[in-house]
Amino acid sequence: MNELRHISRREFLKRTGQAGGGLVLALTFTSGCGRPGPEPASKGAASVAPNVYVNVRNDGIVEIICHRSEMGQGIRTCLPQIIADEMDADWDRIELIQALGDAKYGDQNTDGSTSIRNQFDLLRIAGATAREMLIAAAAAEWGVPAAECSAREHAVHHEGSGKSAGFGDLVDAAAGLKAPTEAPFKSRDDYRYIGRSMDTIDGFAFTTGQAIYGIDTVLPDMLYASIERCPASGGTVVSFDDTEARAVSGVVDVIKLPDPTSPVLFNVLGGVAVLATNTWAAQKGREALQIQWDRGANGAHESQAYRKALEKSATSSGKAALTRGDVDAAFQAADRVHEAVYYAPYLSQAPMEPPAAVARITEDGGCEAWACTQNPQAAQDTLGATLGIDKEKVKVHVTLLGGAFGRKSKPDFIAEAAWLAKQAGRPVKVTWTREDDIRHGYFHSVSAQFLKAGFDADGNATGLLHRSCFPSIMSTFDPTASGPGGFELDLGLLDNPYDIANLQIETADAKAHLRMGWLRSVCNVFHAFALCGFVDELAHVAGQDPRDHLLKLLGKPRQVDPADDGAKYTNYGHPLEKHPIDTGRIAAVVEKVSDMAGWGRALPDGHGLGIAVHRSFLSIVGSVAEVSVDTNGKLVVHDIWMVIDAGTVINPDRVTSQMEGAAIFGMSIALHGEITAKDGAVVQGNFDTYPVVRMSEAPDAIHVHIMESTAVPGGVGEPGVPPVAPAIVNAYFAATGKRIRELPLRNAGLT
Amino acid sequence: MAIELTINGQAVSLDVEPDMPLLWAIRDLAGLTGTKFGCGKALCGACNVHLDGQVMRSCAIPVSAAAGRKVTTIEGLAADGNHPVQVAWRELNVAQCGYCQSGQIMSAVALLERNPNPSDDDIDAAMSGNICRCGTYTRIRQAIHKAAEDRS
Numbered sequence: 001m002n003e004l005r006h007i008s009r010r011e012f013l014k015r016t017g018q019a020g021g022g023l024v025l026a027l028t029f030t031s032g033c034g035r036p037g038p039e040p041a042s043k044g045a046a047s048v049a050p051n052v053y054v055n056v057r058n059d060g061i062v063e064i065i066c067h068r069s070e071m072g073q074g075i076r077t078c079l080p081q082i083i084a085d086e087m088d089a090d091w092d093r094i095e096l097i098q099a100l101g102d103a104k105y106g107d108q109n110t111d112g113s114t115s116i117r118n119q120f121d122l123l124r125i126a127g128a129t130a131r132e133m134l135i136a137a138a139a140a141e142w143g144v145p146a147a148e149c150s151a152r153e154h155a156v157h158h159e160g161s162g163k164s165a166g167f168g169d170l171v172d173a174a175a176g177l178k179a180p181t182e183a184p185f186k187s188r189d190d191y192r193y194i195g196r197s198m199d200t201i202d203g204f205a206f207t208t209g210q211a212i213y214g215i216d217t218v219l220p221d222m223l224y225a226s227i228e229r230c231p232a233s234g235g236t237v238v239s240f241d242d243t244e245a246r247a248v249s250g251v252v253d254v255i256k257l258p259d260p261t262s263p264v265l266f267n268v269l270g271g272v273a274v275l276a277t278n279t280w281a282a283q284k285g286r287e288a289l290q291i292q293w294d295r296g297a298n299g300a301h302e303s304q305a306y307r308k309a310l311e312k313s314a315t316s317s318g319k320a321a322l323t324r325g326d327v328d329a330a331f332q333a334a335d336r337v338h339e340a341v342y343y344a345p346y347l348s349q350a351p352m353e354p355p356a357a358v359a360r361i362t363e364d365g366g367c368e369a370w371a372c373t374q375n376p377q378a379a380q381d382t383l384g385a386t387l388g389i390d391k392e393k394v395k396v397h398v399t400l401l402g403g404a405f406g407r408k409s410k411p412d413f414i415a416e417a418a419w420l421a422k423q424a425g426r427p428v429k430v431t432w433t434r435e436d437d438i439r440h441g442y443f444h445s446v447s448a449q450f451l452k453a454g455f456d457a458d459g460n461a462t463g464l465l466h467r468s469c470f471p472s473i474m475s476t477f478d479p480t481a482s483g484p485g486g487f488e489l490d491l492g493l494l495d496n497p498y499d500i501a502n503l504q505i506e507t508a509d510a511k512a513h514l515r516m517g518w519l520r521s522v523c524n525v526f527h528a529f530a531l532c533g534f535v536d537e538l539a540h541v542a543g544q545d546p547r548d549h550l551l552k553l554l555g556k557p558r559q560v561d562p563a564d565d566g567a568k569y570t571n572y573g574h575p576l577e578k579h580p581i582d583t584g585r586i587a588a589v590v591e592k593v594s595d596m597a598g599w600g601r602a603l604p605d606g607h608g609l610g611i612a613v614h615r616s617f618l619s620i621v622g623s624v625a626e627v628s629v630d631t632n633g634k635l636v637v638h639d640i641w642m643v644i645d646a647g648t649v650i651n652p653d654r655v656t657s658q659m660e661g662a663a664i665f666g667m668s669i670a671l672h673g674e675i676t677a678k679d680g681a682v683v684q685g686n687f688d689t690y691p692v693v694r695m696s697e698a699p700d701a702i703h704v705h706i707m708e709s710t711a712v713p714g715g716v717g718e719p720g721v722p723p724v725a726p727a728i729v730n731a732y733f734a735a736t737g738k739r740i741r742e743l744p745l746r747n748a749g750l751t
Numbered sequence: 752m753a754i755e756l757t758i759n760g761q762a763v764s765l766d767v768e769p770d771m772p773l774l775w776a777i778r779d780l781a782g783l784t785g786t787k788f789g790c791g792k793a794l795c796g797a798c799n800v801h802l803d804g805q806v807m808r809s810c811a812i813p814v815s816a817a818a819g820r821k822v823t824t825i826e827g828l829a830a831d832g833n834h835p836v837q838v839a840w841r842e843l844n845v846a847q848c849g850y851c852q853s854g855q856i857m858s859a860v861a862l863l864e865r866n867p868n869p870s871d872d873d874i875d876a877a878m879s880g881n882i883c884r885c886g887t888y889t890r891i892r893q894a895i896h897k898a899a900e901d902r903s
């Protein structure tokens with residue numbers, strides 16, 4: 001498949017005369033970026049575009065425009081699967097074109113695991129209306145009713161007359177037509193690609209070094225920039241001496257960036273940039289800078305003290321966000337109560353490709369940027385504001401993303417490139433070092449949570465209090481934000497699925513001292529860690545098997561609506577009727593994953609199994625981990641089982657790979673991940689001080705099962721992460737009898 | 752100063768500071784961007800290339816150390832992109848974002864040169880210098896076994 005594509009693309013380039021120019025080839029060929037969206041077709045045109053996502057060429061190639069960013073989740077494969085399926089286009093006669101940032105595509109913000117769950121219908125409509133347009137064109141050509149024609153294998157057929165015409169041959173006839181805005185969807189049984197594990201479309205590029213990421217873009221006359229930023233978040237440059245920096249061979253210029261704004265938004269973070277003829281010279285010049293900083297309002301931020309404050313806040317009192325029954329009365333009447341404090345640190349997304357972008361100022365005073373961005377429209381907004389120009393004059397090419405995990409939703413690094421390009425009068429590439437990435441990002445919140453449960457004499461939970469305290473992501477947009485709020489409460493807190501008569505969910509305030517942002521599955525990470533860990537604790541307090549206890553706590557199959565208990569709950573932007581919190585589906589996942597793991601089987605000495613389940617981004621994932629502790633006290637994760645109910649899935653292999661990746665990502669959170677601050681500055685800097693899981697620690701196997709479902713699609717990229725860390729912690733308890741309530745486990749001497 | 756070396760079979764002369772890491776010479780001067788920057792501190796393997804057939808972290812060796820020697824990057828592994836390791840990678844759809852995979856493949860090729868039939872433990876030992884933040888490790892193990900089988 002990939003070879004076929006490769007050849008057909010190469011031929012295409014030959015025909016259009018684009019082959020040969022190395023740079024053009026790099027930018028337009030391998031990643032498909034730099035190509036404009038289709039223009040409206042006219043009669044006699046070489047192509048016709050039924051909508052902004054599809055362009056049919058008269059050589060028979062169907063161009064599919066991918067308006068979402070590829071960061072490893074497989075959207076560049078799944079998106080054309082949906083459109084090509086509805087069109088009945090042949091897989092080896094499609095060409096994928098990466099869209100520019102442009103509001104005409106609708107939402108391009110590739111985060112929140114939204115591509116499929118929010119746009120499945122949109123993409124099906126794009127394909128179906130294109131199909132209907134080609135059918136209408138053929139019917140008109142042949143003078144037969146459109147209803148007698150059908151599309152099949154890249155052609156329109158009329159059964160009665162035996163006529164057929166390839167899609168490419170219908171371009172002329174279709175060019176005069178208006179595409180319908182609605183069309184019937186194919187029935188599930190007729191799917192050719194949806195539900196099939198198509199090979200990754202970029203597989204050839206990925207394995208041959210041809211894939212182009214943000215860091216790979218090269219423009220003529222381009223300078224390479226490296227930026228020294230204030231160690232403390234929000235700090236500013238007092239003065240600097242660049243004499244030595246300018247003396248470094250290859251250094252061309254030294255430019256101070258604008259100070260950080262308040263709120264910080266996605267704006268540049270200040271500092272001093274060294275611009276040079278290559279990356280190395282820029283980095284060396286940067287090291288030679290002498291800068292006096294004013295560390296600003298966050299200059300005293302220190303993690304130990306901050307942790308104490310968070311824990312104090314979490315254990316003192318909170319603001320109720322959901323109240324069912326009366327927990328205080330339940331605790332008073334309880335046979336026994338159990339309480340615990342859970343703590344999880346700041347995290348950095350640390351995608352393998354650090355933030356990197358290229359920008360140039362165009363002849364008409366606009367700006368053109370190439371970047372590994374999850375959100376090209378936000379980049380247009382931010383660059384427009386940074387340069388003081390209309391966002392329409394900002395053109396953003398989306399390259400491949402070398403991982404993102406939420407970091408690359410924020411276009412601050414693209415704004416740096418744009419601003420420097422303007423000052424330098426030349427194109428500029430900004431490449432963050434790994435240290436820049438780990439120290440100056442948008443951090444996943446540190447959190448402290450207090451949980452308390454009451455039991456009756458039979459060991460049934462009668463009341464549960466869950467109080468969450470963490471600095472809010474909203475602080476990035478509103479400096480007065482003083483703790484958890486808005487959408488953050490929806491992420492694993494208010495959507496508590498457990499059948500407990502008295503339930504109180506509260507938040508407690510915390511002020512932010514770093515730039516806060518989202519990381520793969522966001523607050524679900526720490527909420528699931530605490531809740532799934534605590535639920536496991538309750539099983540042991542009650543002397544019950546954790547899996548049976550979990551099923552009991554989920555109760556009878558029912559649909560939970562947090563609004564019934566007074567909560568403002570937004571359910572990831574979807575009505576609960578369409579995407580219910582369905583305890584029956586959650587329980588089915590628990591049963592499946594525990595069965596797969598052989599729950600209850602005899603285990604080797606020192607081994608333990610732990611289970612956790614969590615619903616997020618409208619999908620449910622259950623995890624079981626099997627762990628042991630070796631003689632050196634090192635925690636070994638032998639196997640992980642992952643079961644996902646994501647409703648309808650497009651590409652089972654890409655869903656599987658997301659579960660595999662989530663298991664490893666969750667392991668990194670469980671075992672290693674920790675960002676701390678001292679004197680306002682992040683202490684960690686690279687993979688030595690901010691380790692992530694390596695091959696040697698990877699489980700022997702990650703066993704994945706996707707629940708058969710015809711339900712509407714849920715998210716896939718994020719929901720696998722939250723249950724992994726608690727499954728490991730619960731397994732550790734099963735193996736050792738020791739309960740862990742803080743992450744990462746290496747702080748408990750376990751790695 | 753000019754440093755002469757061979758990259759993917761082609762003699763090149765790079766006008767470069769001798770202390771520039773080979774990584775940046777390959778990327779910024781030779782214009783081959785398949786070799787990736789991930790950490791710059793010999794911690795992640797994204798920058799792995801072969802120097803006279805040995806796998807090396809190109810971020811951690813100065814370009815001067817490569818003078819007169821043969822460098823192979825991911826682009827030069829096979830003219831048609833069909834080295835058995837590349838093929839196995841595609842058959843198992845190993846890559847997620849793909850960014851680490853140049854370095855992973857360079858490490859895997861070197862491993863199979865030394866040890867045509869590695870065990871899981873051999874693979875873990877040889878590949879643990881390569882970080883994949885997307886978490887493709889279990890598929891990488893399978894792909895290396897597959898490439899080993901396909902070659903034998």
Ligand code: FES
Nearest residue numbers: 789791795796810
């Ligand atoms: S970039 Fe060389 S080892 Fe990470």
Ligand code: FES
Nearest residue numbers: 848849851883885
């Ligand atoms: S595939 Fe993304 S870092 Fe390995």
